[in-house]
Amino acid sequence: MAGLELLSDQGYRVDGRRAGELRxxxxxxxxxxxxxxxxxxxQGNTKALAVxxxxxxxxGSRSRALxxxxxxxxxxxxxxxxxxxxxxxxxxxxxxCEMGLQLRQTFEAAILTQLHPRSQIDIYVQPLRGVVSLQxxxxxxxxxxxxxxxATLAVLDAGIPMRDFxxxxxxxxxxxxxxADLSHVEEAAGGPxxxxxxxxxxxxxxxxxMDARLHxxxxxxxxxxxxxxxxxxxxxxxxVVRQHxxxxxxxxxx
Amino acid sequence: xxxxxxxxxxxxxxxxPRAARTVLGQVVLPGEELLLxxxxxxxxxxxxxxxxxxxxxxxRSRLRVVCGPGLRRCGDRLLVTKCGRLRHKEPGCxxxxxxxxxxxxxKRYVPVKGDHVIGIVTAKSGDIFKxxxxxxxxxxxxxxxxxGATKRNRPNVQVGDLIYGQFVVANKDMEPEMVCIDSCGRAxxxxxxxxxxxLFKVTLGLIRKLLAPxxxxxxxxxxxxxxxxxxxxxxxxxxxxxxxxxxxxxxNILEACEHMTADQRKQIFARLAES
Numbered sequence: 172m173a174g175l176e177l178l179s180d181q182g183y184r185v186d187g188r189r190a191g192e193l194r195x196x197x198x199x200x201x202x203x204x205x206x207x208x209x210x211x212x213x214q215g216n217t218k219a220l221a222v223x224x225x226x227x228x229x230x231g232s233r234s235r236a237l238x239x240x241x242x243x244x245x246x247x248x249x250x251x252x253x254x255x256x257x258x259x260x261x262x263x264x265x266x267x268c269e270m271g272l273q274l275r276q277t278f279e280a281a282i283l284t285q286l287h288p289r290s291q292i293d294i295y296v297q298p299l300r301g302v303v304s305l306q307x308x309x310x311x312x313x314x315x316x317x318x319x320x321x322a323t324l325a326v327l328d329a330g331i332p333m334r335d336f337x338x339x340x341x342x343x344x345x346x347x348x349x350x351a352d353l354s355h356v357e358e359a360a361g362g363p364x365x366x367x368x369x370x371x372x373x374x375x376x377x378x379x380x381m382d383a384r385l386h387x388x389x390x391x392x393x394x395x396x397x398x399x400x401x402x403x404x405x406x407x408x409x410x411v412v413r414q415h416x417x418x419x420x421x422x423x424x425x
Numbered sequence: 426x427x428x429x430x431x432x433x434x435x436x437x438x439x440x441x442p443r444a445a446r447t448v449l450g451q452v453v454l455p456g457e458e459l460l461l462x463x464x465x466x467x468x469x470x471x472x473x474x475x476x477x478x479x480x481x482x483x484x485r486s487r488l489r490v491v492c493g494p495g496l497r498r499c500g501d502r503l504l505v506t507k508c509g510r511l512r513h514k515e516p517g518c519x520x521x522x523x524x525x526x527x528x529x530x531x532k533r534y535v536p537v538k539g540d541h542v543i544g545i546v547t548a549k550s551g552d553i554f555k556x557x558x559x560x561x562x563x564x565x566x567x568x569x570x571x572x573g574a575t576k577r578n579r580p581n582v583q584v585g586d587l588i589y590g591q592f593v594v595a596n597k598d599m600e601p602e603m604v605c606i607d608s609c610g611r612a613x614x615x616x617x618x619x620x621x622x623x624l625f626k627v628t629l630g631l632i633r634k635l636l637a638p639x640x641x642x643x644x645x646x647x648x649x650x651x652x653x654x655x656x657x658x659x660x661x662x663x664x665x666x667x668x669x670x671x672x673x674x675x676x677n678i679l680e681a682c683e684h685m686t687a688d689q690r691k692q693i694f695a696r697l698a699e700s
Contacts, residue, residue, distance in 0.1 A: 182634035207533045224560045225533065283497070283506060287535075288597055290561030327455065330531030335456035351638070371454035412508050413452045419530050420510055421636050422684060 177345045177357055183271075185356050186215075193340070193400055197409050198320070200415045208329025210411045212321040215354055218299040221321035223329040225292035235347045242291045245274035249298055268400065270315065271376060277319055277339075277368045280377040283332040292331060298401040313353055315342050315366045315380070316340050320404060320423045327412055337377055338405040342397035344385060349392045351400035367397040371405040392416040442502055445511065445525055453527060459503040461490055462522065492540045493526025507531075515612070530630045534559045534659035536595035543624065543657030544588045544603065558587055559626075559659045562600050566590065570604035572576060572612035580617070587618040587663060589655055618655060622665030623672050629660050630681045642682055645694050 173349040178184055188194070194215030203209035208223040229236045237243065247270040253419035278294060283300035326333060342365045343350045344359055350357065359363055370377055385393065438457060442458035453459070492498055495507035504512075507526065509529030516523045534542075544556035547563060555563040566588065571580040582588070594602040605615040635643055636656055646652070651673045655663040662679060666672045674697065 184498075207531075226535070227533070228563075254685070286597055287561060327508050329533060330507055330529050332497075333455045334497075334504065334506060370456070373698055407452060412531055416452045416510065416530070418506055419630075420528070422686065423530075423630055 177360055177362075178348055178350070182348075184350065184354075184405045186248065186354055188352075190348045190375060191396060191399060194354065195404055196320075196325065196404065198324055198408065200324050200411065200421075205327075205353075206325075208325045208327070208331070210328055212282060212317055214313065214317045214320070214323060214352070216354075217317045219296060219314070219317035219321040221294065221296045221325035223294050223322070223325040223331070225294065225329070225331065226287040226298065227293075229289065229291045229338035236289045236291075239288050241282070241287040241289075243275050243279050243284065244291055245271045245278065245294045245295065245296070245322075247271045247296050247298075251275030268391035270318070271342050274322060275379065277337055277378045278322065278326070280375075281323075281333050281335060281337045281370060282326065283334055286332055293324075294325065296322055312424060313341055313355060313358065316352075316368075316370040316404075319368050320408060324408060324411065328415075335372045336373055336405055336408060336409045337368050338401040339366065339378075340397050340404055341366045342393050343399065344389050346391050349389070349396035351396045354395065363393070365393050365397055367394065367401055369398055369401040371402055429615065432524070436671075440664065445503060445513070448530050449508055449513050452508065453505045454508045456501065456670075457505045459496075459505065459511075459525075461501070462488060468470050488522035490522035491524040493524050495527025495529055496525055501600050506529075508632070515598050528630070530628060532626075532628050534562045534629060534662065536592055536601040537658075538592050538595040539590045540595070540658040541589065542603070542659040543618070543655060543661040543663055544590065544659075545624075546582060546584050546586045546588060549582075549584060554582060554588075556603060557591075558601070558603070560601065564592070564601040564603045566605070570606055571616060572610065582617055584606065587624060589615050589618055589657065591615065600667050618663055622653070622663050623676050624661055624663045625680060626660050627662060627680055628683060629658070631679075632656055632658060632660055635679075635682075641687075642679075645690075646678065649694065649697060650675065 178190070183190060184190070189296050193306045196212065196214050198210060198212040201209045202211045202220070203222055206222045206224055209221065212218070226241050229242065247267045249267070274294065274296065282292065298314045298318055315337040319337055340351060341353045343353045343362050345357070345362055353364060363381065363385040365379070365381040367376065368378040369375070426617050442460050445461060446460040448459060477524050485618055492503060497504045497506055503525065503625045505527060507527050507529040509527040512526055542558050544558040544564060547557045548555040552568055554566040554568065556566050558564050568582070568601050569575060574580050580584050588605065590603040590605040592601055600642060605612060607615070624660045634640065650666045652664060652666045652675060664672055664679070666675055677691065690697065
């Protein structure tokens, strides 16, 4: 995009951040009274809401029940007002299905599903993007990361046993430098974007996704930038959860 | 952002396993690993061993520690799987190491053997009632599991009735089964809950708090109006007072207890006692 410098000579990005800096993250747990678990997260301008129900009986066909594990059902729906052009069909389109599948793979790695055989855990995520310009918004990694982070908090709020947090972040590569946590301007510029979901305590990767061309020599740097950013997200989410538990137990009079 | 430097020290919490004793009463999060007392001395340098020198080093005293809810055994350590405060209870007779568990807040109930719960009868199929207890499967209740029930003398239970019973079978692999008699064959307060009254749902943590031995809330509520109340460990409370208005007031108070501090609660009780 002519005239738009994603990384200045002094190392500042379009919104004034450094290469490895994250956007401001604010999160809250327990925002919905009627769901078993819920959470809301804001990463910069990307907002995501996650709601968890379960473990409950399998809805729909009993044949989908797994005899030794819980079924994790993730649905991603973007609100009709959340992108630049108003979409009519929030469910069922390819992007929603693919995102739901990716979220399911991510959470099946983290939730201890063997503790609830023949039951179902539903995770519904909804990203809400504030419209910042009139450009057409492309498929992006910032949404996936915000959804995963919100869903982790919601699953923790619901008390479903997990073996670890799942923290996600996106990363890109511009001018020989790996950038962490891409904003939508950087995503729209069309460079390579990588989305990484990490289990921080063990350092294991739950999901790694990239659909762009990147030289294999650069892959390691981008991966390391994304991993470090995911660990920073973990630190912030850790603090949010501790604060929430602290407040909840004070009211219960511990 | 500047927050990264400030919170760098907190992120180390997930890296090195800590001794379970040092974390009692603090918030623990999934992914943390805890060391049991007998493993502390084999940890790396920097952990002060407090055990005195033993004369026969060959025999290690084995502590049997029970992992409660929210903890899993992972190798020889405890892996935390829920977020909450870590608690410990000393054993009655001193040979085992006690119980560790995580006190977490939850709304969804998972059936546990021995818990007393309130269920709603959803179906009657042959000799078995299907009872919804709020878990992932409906529990089954045999018609013979009531006091004084025989094949000729069937209990009077209809679909939609409220049942107070306890679980005899509740594990992840089998359908939960409940009964309305205790081991001696007496009802002991269990069975069909009577007419009228109101059933409402609260979080599991509040139920545990209300059922604690010296709960102030229950004592204060008892002084307000005469009432009948049944607590189910699955988060359900049934309450009945003389008039509908009193019943609703009691239900609202109990639901709001969770979000009020003790002072606010006392104010509300004082105001109600005056009117």
